[in-house]
Amino acid sequence: MSRLDASELAIRLGREAEAVCRHYLSSGHRAGRYWLVGDVRNNPGRSMFVRLTGSESGKGAAGKWSDASTGEHGDLLDVIRETLGLADFRDVAEEARRFLALPHPQPEKTRTPTGSTSSMAFGSPEASRRLFAMAQPISGTLAEIYLHGRAITSLSGTAALRYHPRCYYRPDAHSPTEIRPALVAAVTDLAGNQTGVHRTWLAPDGSGKAPVETPRRAMGDLLGHAVRFGAADEVLAAGEGIETVLSPRQVLPRMPMLAALSAAHLAALLFPPSLRRLYVIKDRDPAGDGARDSLVARAASLGIEAISLTPREGDFNDDLRRFGVDSLITGLKDQLHPEDVRRFLEG
Missing domain, CATH: 3.40.1360.10 (Dna Topoisomerase Vi A Subunit; Chain: A, domain 2)
Structure with missing residues (x-):
């Protein structure tokens, strides 16, 4: 991931600084314009403070934090990395995107294959609902074969799972869009309203996950839902x-x-x-x-x-x-x- 991508993620996290703190630094609490917590690993205390308001970048930016006890400082990407124990920055960035429900880069406009998802506003709850509606029950599909291969053979009561034979996958902003089969899962709130969707791209024969770098991705409003x-x-x-x-x-x-x-x-x-x-x-x-x-x-x-x-x-x-x-x-x-x-x- 480029430095620009990291900077943009940090800015977007800063816009939601209090939500990020409540999520990843749950041992702390708000005090005026700051979130107070023990340290960046979410231990109780008051040594570390996170700015909840401020500019988008620079010394006083929202999301910037300092630990008075250790002298450590950083941004909210560092908070995600430390609280979850993530070593690879790709994992940090993916978790940040999941939290923010950011869309993956939208494919350039091309001729839309039948049943594809290229015309959707990726990342929105509405896009997730449309994708799930376009998918089909998993019985007799590659999704069922995939789950059976994982010894999951009893699928009663799994209406939240569907199969999409031509689900778009784009490795990154600079790569062409691919079309792959996928297991599609609806993310819903407590009232049963769909707020997001999770996709697991599959191998062409359903024998496993697709041989791609990130075979699992989610989009939509995920926080608190499942x-x-x-x-x-x-x-x-x-x-x-x-x-x-x-x-x-x-x-x-x-x-x-x-x-x-x-x-x-x-x-x-x-x-x-x-x-x-x-x-x-x-x-x-x-x-x-x-x-x-x-x-x-x-x-x-x-x-x-x-x-x-x-x-x-x-x-x-x-x-x-x-x-x-x-x-x-x-x-x-x-x-x-x-x-x-x-x-x-x-x-």
């Missing part, structure tokens, strides 16, 4: 990735679940007002531990019982594929509340 499987009431399970969430759902098909699409978005999840028990589907990923801890703490502060579901391997899809359904049932039975074992696993 890809939902079932309507949440008193009990809900929440995780990051779609396949990670669909894996325990193979043995808990009646338990409402959702995929927040990233650790940061999982931390910002909005809770249904009736929720009293939240299962957090964990990945063994140190970069996401802070975000999940933040979600658990926020749930507890609202009187919601929060229980972590921990896989044996890297994530629950790894467990499902390596050890099978029976092992997954045994592992989950030991972690669920007894009431939910009777209701969702044995009922």
